[in-house]
Amino acid sequence: MAEPSVATRGQKIAHLLRELAVPVVSVMLAMGIGSVIMLVAGYDPLVAFPAMLKGAFGGGRQIGETLLRATPLMFTGLAVAYGFRAGLFNIGAEGQLFLGGLSAAWLGIVLAGLPQPFNIVMMLLAGAAIGAAWAFVPALLKAKVGAHEVITTMMFTYIGRYIVSWLVTGPLKAPGQIPQTSQLPPESTLPRMHDLFGFLAVSRVHLGFVIGVLVAMLLWWVLKYTTLGYEARAVGLNPWASETGGISVPSTTIKALCISGALAGLAGVTEVMGVHYRLHDQFSAGFGFTGIAVALLAKNNPLGVIAAAILFGALSAGAGTMQLEAFVPTKVIFIIQALIILFVAAEQLARWIIGRTRRVGVEHAS
């Protein structure tokens, strides 16, 4: 009886490896082409990549910085991935993120003086709620009249961004010259990891990263084992069949897009509570959009999102060291990111290369 279970385990591992192959090969190809670009531009990739690696993983502080930058990407990556699983392209995570950030910047001041754990929970819930609310109208339009979510969520991103822009330069502006809200009191912030666990190296990474990992695991479980997740996946795979099978497509669509919005909202909350301690106009470096790339690289698997977000976080954290030691402009990381997306999208190319290497491997073996 033990035999079949071993076989299934073997199959599972083989399946996992197959799933991993495309992203891994894509990243390697992107690095390769990135090296060619560096060479053409007159830089030495053999200096640049080690420098980037050092900047991203060279020590406790560097690893912390990588995880810090991975945190918002993890939330937006999960947001986009969950949408994709339900057949929805939530391109408006950026707007939901801004609204989440806004709620945290406001609520954090209102809750001043209350215990920190209470504030953290309240602010996370509020940010998720407003992110969901911001996705609700596009979701409703999609479900009721079929308005495409790519258009509507994007439009809502503009609305959200400009509302925030207006608030931080106007009604919510802190005294002083800089357009930003007032600083949050310490009890309304996310503690840094080394303050919680003394044995960790001093770095800027905060509790938001752990929350992100937990949320990713929760989402994985939801997708795999709950009715909610099953319905979302079914609608994503084939809405007509799902409808026939008794799943309400409109209601599933609304739920999925709202959950996606809630996750994106959390990205804004953790950035405000863990990094900036206030809201300003440009607190997001397009995390909502990079989240799309993270989701693609992770093949919409919540656990994969953790790894993809860390990779993108490492690129971002290592860029400075790369420029300092190899003189390569930090913007090069955007090219590498773009190449990764290109190769993930052109999955067939990676598959062909994998197939070829395997064939060569088999020939060598025989």
Next chain:
Amino acid sequence: MRVESRFKQVLALLLVFALVAAMAVGCAQPDEPDEPDTDEVEVPTIDFRAAMVTDVGGLGDRTFNDGTYEGLLWAERELGIEIRALESNEIADYEPNIDQLAAAGFDVIFTVGFLMTDTTAAKAPEYPDIVFGGIDQFLEDPGPNEVGLLFKEHEAAYLAGVLAGLVTLDQDFDERVNDQNTIAFIGGMDIPPVERFEVGFIAGAKSVNPDVEILVLYAGSFDDQARGRELALSAIDQGADVVFGVAGLSGLGSITAAQERGALFIGVDVDQYLTVEGSGDVMLTSAIKRLDVAVFETIKSAVEGTFVGGQNRVFGLAEDGVGLAPFHDFDDAVTQEMRDAIEEARQGVLDGTVVVPETRDEL
């Protein structure tokens, strides 16, 4: 056979990718200002290092990040120091970039841009042995190793406004000038240095042309060329024939718009006729800030041990810290009357008979 041809296909594809990407890099490469050949005198290199942390626009904005870098290059040439620029891709980069430069042993660090004000104030006390220069930053309580380097942007913009106000009235000046008596201001973000440009420009234009209509538009960021183009197009469509762009990288889009729709442009921070290639046909002049002077002087004083921190230094017309760039291709078109009006305004500012407003409230 099949595999072979597939392999060639893939190889071709990869080469195309590489080529396209290489072109993208080539275009994105900041045209680092050519270092003039200073072979005549070999300046001995000294063990002194100065660096800058850019704002999110990065090098290649052809305005203030590049202007600061000019100052570093000047110091490298003249003083023989080692220089470095570290670009920020996002606000979260400010702090680690400063930490990296400090760890690498730099003696002077310039933080570029108003938005880095808080970061400078937070980080400078951590590194008391490093001189911090905050470009465009008014430091509230600067320590002995900090200096805020500010400019009277409104004074330069006032002169630009005088010129724009006169040009838009004079249809013989250029065929692109219309009868709408309308000019435009395109800002990046609504922050004090940009507000000073805006207010000075308006005051200057109104001083010579009280009926002029001035459209004021903000892009919301310094790194969105598409938005800069869009805004300028809409301003030009509303009748503006002279556009003053104070928007960093976003302003490059406004220059494109001026070229597409046939309007004149006034550049900012540096002489953009020189830094933005192919912009000569629209570039009337630029309202310049001598970022290079501020940077060079700060480094020089630090090298010589005469640096005085704990202050905010303000560079205006009187200090030769701001002014108008040459008219270049429009040199023949600019009338003597216009030149006289600009000179009169200049003198007025210098001897105090003209007080240029700094904020909208003062306007």
